[in-house]
Amino acid sequence: MSIKNHILGFPRIGLKRELKFAQEKYWSGQCSLEKLLKVGRNIRKNNWKIQKENNLNFLTVGDFSWYDHVLTTSMMLGNIPKRHMSFNKKLTLDILFNVARGTKSTNETNGHASEMTKWFNTNYHYIVPEFYKDQNFSFSWKQILEEIDEAREFNLPIKVVLLSPVTYLWLGKVKGHRFNKLKLLPDLIKIYQKIFKEIQKKNITWIQIDEPILAFDLDESWKEAIYYTYKKFESFSKILLTTYFGSVLHNIKLISKLNIDGLHIDIVSEEPDLMILKKYIKPKCILSLGVINGRNIWRSDLFFWFNYIKKFLKFKKEIWISSSCSLLHVPIDLSLENNLKSSIKEWFSFAVQKCFEISLLTQAVNNKISSTQLIEWIKPLKKRKLSTLVHNSTTQLRIKKITQNLSITKRLNSYSIRQKIQQKLFNLPLLPLTTIGSFPQTEKIRKLRLDFKNQIITQNEYYTEIKKYIKYAISEQEKLDLDVLVHGEPERNDMVEYFSEYLEGFVFTEYGWVQSYGSRCVKPPIIIGDISRITPITIFWTKYAQSLTRKPVKGMLTGPVTILCWSFPREDLPYDIIAKQIACAIMDEVRELENSGINIIQIDEPALREGLPLRKSKHKQYLEWATEAFRLCTLNIKDSTQIHTHMCYCEFQDIMPSIVALDADVITIETSRSDIELLKFFKKFKYPNSIGPGVYDIHTPEIPKMQNIYKLLSQSLKNISHTKLWVNPDCGLKTRTWTETLLSLKNMVIAVKMLRKKIK
Ligand SMILES: Nc1nc2c(c(=O)[nH]1)N[C@@H](CNc1ccc(C(=O)N[C@@H](CCC(=O)N[C@@H](CCC(=O)N[C@@H](CCC(=O)O)C(=O)O)C(=O)O)C(=O)O)cc1)CN2
Ligand code: MET
Numbered sequence: 001m002s003i004k005n006h007i008l009g010f011p012r013i014g015l016k017r018e019l020k021f022a023q024e025k026y027w028s029g030q031c032s033l034e035k036l037l038k039v040g041r042n043i044r045k046n047n048w049k050i051q052k053e054n055n056l057n058f059l060t061v062g063d064f065s066w067y068d069h070v071l072t073t074s075m076m077l078g079n080i081p082k083r084h085m086s087f088n089k090k091l092t093l094d095i096l097f098n099v100a101r102g103t104k105s106t107n108e109t110n111g112h113a114s115e116m117t118k119w120f121n122t123n124y125h126y127i128v129p130e131f132y133k134d135q136n137f138s139f140s141w142k143q144i145l146e147e148i149d150e151a152r153e154f155n156l157p158i159k160v161v162l163l164s165p166v167t168y169l170w171l172g173k174v175k176g177h178r179f180n181k182l183k184l185l186p187d188l189i190k191i192y193q194k195i196f197k198e199i200q201k202k203n204i205t206w207i208q209i210d211e212p213i214l215a216f217d218l219d220e221s222w223k224e225a226i227y228y229t230y231k232k233f234e235s236f237s238k239i240l241l242t243t244y245f246g247s248v249l250h251n252i253k254l255i256s257k258l259n260i261d262g263l264h265i266d267i268v269s270e271e272p273d274l275m276i277l278k279k280y281i282k283p284k285c286i287l288s289l290g291v292i293n294g295r296n297i298w299r300s301d302l303f304f305w306f307n308y309i310k311k312f313l314k315f316k317k318e319i320w321i322s323s324s325c326s327l328l329h330v331p332i333d334l335s336l337e338n339n340l341k342s343s344i345k346e347w348f349s350f351a352v353q354k355c356f357e358i359s360l361l362t363q364a365v366n367n368k369i370s371s372t373q374l375i376e377w378i379k380p381l382k383k384r385k386l387s388t389l390v391h392n393s394t395t396q397l398r399i400k401k402i403t404q405n406l407s408i409t410k411r412l413n414s415y416s417i418r419q420k421i422q423q424k425l426f427n428l429p430l431l432p433l434t435t436i437g438s439f440p441q442t443e444k445i446r447k448l449r450l451d452f453k454n455q456i457i458t459q460n461e462y463y464t465e466i467k468k469y470i471k472y473a474i475s476e477q478e479k480l481d482l483d484v485l486v487h488g489e490p491e492r493n494d495m496v497e498y499f500s501e502y503l504e505g506f507v508f509t510e511y512g513w514v515q516s517y518g519s520r521c522v523k524p525p526i527i528i529g530d531i532s533r534i535t536p537i538t539i540f541w542t543k544y545a546q547s548l549t550r551k552p553v554k555g556m557l558t559g560p561v562t563i564l565c566w567s568f569p570r571e572d573l574p575y576d577i578i579a580k581q582i583a584c585a586i587m588d589e590v591r592e593l594e595n596s597g598i599n600i601i602q603i604d605e606p607a608l609r610e611g612l613p614l615r616k617s618k619h620k621q622y623l624e625w626a627t628e629a630f631r632l633c634t635l636n637i638k639d640s641t642q643i644h645t646h647m648c649y650c651e652f653q654d655i656m657p658s659i660v661a662l663d664a665d666v667i668t669i670e671t672s673r674s675d676i677e678l679l680k681f682f683k684k685f686k687y688p689n690s691i692g693p694g695v696y697d698i699h700t701p702e703i704p705k706m707q708n709i710y711k712l713l714s715q716s717l718k719n720i721s722h723t724k725l726w727v728n729p730d731c732g733l734k735t736r737t738w739t740e741t742l743l744s745l746k747n748m749v750i751a752v753k754m755l756r757k758k759i760k
């Protein structure tokens with residue numbers, strides 16, 4: 001029998017982010033719906049072409065989405081919040097976009113966007129489904145059927161991907177009256193059965209049901225839900241139960257009881273115990289082995305996997321070869337990269353190359369090619385081990401010394417003492433007003449940066465323009481009467497990419513875009529070797545901004561855990577060591593800012609929660625080194641230096657003790673899309689330092705109402721002492737326009753001024 005292969009999903013943004021550009025034009029009225037639809041069709045077609053060219057046995061259909069695949073599932077199931085529904089209840093692409101982006105009041109619709117949060121432990125964000133009591137579902141959005149028809153022209157077997165109803169329920173949130181959302185499962189399953197029937201009519205044999213929650217520790221009710229669901233699915237097309245982002249062996253007994261035809265496991269994130277698999281996987285059940293890493297960009301050690309699979313085949317013949325997870329999380333095509341040195345480029349594989357790797361490995365396993373070809377493929381990886389770009393003995397020594405004595409990372413005095421010293425120095429009013437760092441990244445700035453990059457303008461010209469922009473941002477903040485100002489980050493392409501450009505140990509791509517949310521992408525830098533700071537990073541711009549005002553300007557840095565999580569890390573060093581190397585580089589920057597008279601420094605850690613392992617048993621170790629890495633950045637700084645940190649778009653509840661352990665003087669935190677529920681946890685955990693809960697959502701173009709901000713702040717005061725409450729938006733303003741920014745901030749300031757009077 002020959003071994004088959006497939007991928008779990010392909011990136012949907014287009015080779016050069018065609019979808020992003022078309023969507024954004026469509027939203028601003030510069031592109032017709034027909035044109036947008038055509039861009040989507042072409043992307044899908046190209047993705048299938050790549051799969052066909054690489055001889056994959058199935059075309060994966062259902063991995064495309066117009067904004068986010070969880071939102072597509074909500075549309076498919078007719079689960080759209082009433083506030084976004086049109087009168088005739090017909091779903092359209094505009095409604096999908098409105099759920100994601102919010103709608104300005106019109107006659108048709110009126111409503112705020114749904115919450116957005118991280119997809120498991122990745123930097124991809126999904127739109128959180130909302131569940132209401134007495135909820136109805138119906139098969140309302142037939143995108144999946146249309147895409148099956150489109151894929152037919154390739155004349156290849158099609159494997160359809162759907163998100164499982166159980167994982168879908170897990171990801172959503174109950175709104176309004178509280179109830180157990182699992183009660184909705186039977187109704188949801190009925191809709192899935194209908195969908196399966198329609199899919200079956202199209203002669204599809206395999207359906208990939210994504211059930212990533214199996215990588216979590218599940219309580220009995222969720223286990224039962226899974227058991228119940230697959231029992232109901234029994235009689236339909238063949239089901240490939242698909243798991244990823246972690247081992248599922250702790251749930252293997254449950255899995256063994258499910259009536260499935262195949263199981264996909266991610267064996268990159270954790271190698272499974274073959275004996276356990278042997279014991280629990282039924283002989284007839286296909287095992288799809290996710291061996292090509294869908295989360296990182298390194299060329300795969302195909303020879304290792306070849307031997308691994310050969311071993312595997314001794315006890316199980318029915319296997320498929322695949323990617324560990326969807327390729328959504330890696331850039332598309334390495335061959336577009338012209339600026340990477342070829343001796344470095346050959347260390348990497350992007351989505352297209354990963355399809356090729358799957359094909360090569362399958363051919364070798366099927367004895368169609370010799371395994372020496374695999375040895376040839378991994379030669380560059382062997383060369384890398386000796387490369388001088390990888391090893392820096394000064395960095396290694398520094399980390400070694402530091403890890404010997406980590407108790408030194410505590411601040412000199414406790415927050416209560418620091419707060420007094422800082423208040424004396426800054427003399428800030430009650431409820432100090434600030435922002436999170438970035439101001440609008442206008443098209444003009446991006447064009448400027450592009451021109452600078454392409455040497456159309458000189459560094460001098462670029463700097464002059466960026467300075468003008470900082471001057472403008474400072475003067476607007478003064479006019480608004482904010483208390484702690486920022487320079488606005490105009491010189492940064494991205495909060496992670498920018499910093500890594502000043503650090504040794506990183507390389508960058510030109511087109512290595514990965515979807516972060518909706519039309520927004522990021523270009524994660526690649527960590528190839530030991531890290532150190534080669535030159536000052538932010539000093540020049542921060543000092544310039546501070547020279548323009550008497551108010552304090554916050555220095556603005558990205559923290560080590562976030563730089564690590566939002567990069568593609570090397571795989572030959574443990575994450576905690578990489579994080580500490582980055583922390584030392586940031587420490588150098590913090591000290592230089594402090595020496596330059598910058599007394600407030602923000603170290604952003606929005607990815608701290610994201611890095612949390614899925615299994616509870618691994619939390620403690622991660623949280624220990626992550627908090628250590630953060631605190632390392634502020635080693636030996638003065639009590640009078642006020643450290644801020646910022647986090648957003650995640651569930652913080654389960655990491656509260658670690659947030660306390662960071663011991664930042666002020667934490668600004670996203671709360672507005674989640675109804676400020678979070679603050680109750682800060683109260684419960686007796687959070688000792690100051691907090692700035694985000695008072696409005698910056699990811700939608702809506703202007704927050706002054707009354708709403710006032711209400712939110714009044715609520716916040718029930719949970720946080722007025723001596724510890726700061727006021728700010730819930731994240732940086734780089735995605736907004738200046739008009740939106742100024743109108744919103746104005747409302748924020750008015751609300752605070754009214755409240756201050758009341759408190760006094
Ligand atoms: N790495 C990272 N992860 C994160 C966040 C983050 O800020 N960074 N924030 C959260 C997610 N939020 C995000 C918010 C905004 C964007 C965003 O705006 N991304 C930009 C790209 C940002 C960028 O790197 N821009 C570069 C490159 C600009 C560019 O693409 N230029 C074009 C041409 C110019 C144009 O027409 O825009 C080109 O080079 O071809 C720059 O400013 O220099 C986008 O998709 O549009 C991404 C994520 C969580 N994860
Ligand atoms: C994703 S968190 C963003 C923090 C950054 N300082 C900004 O304001 O953009």
Ligand SMILES: [Zn+2]
Nearest residue numbers: 606648731732
């Ligand atoms: Zn943020």
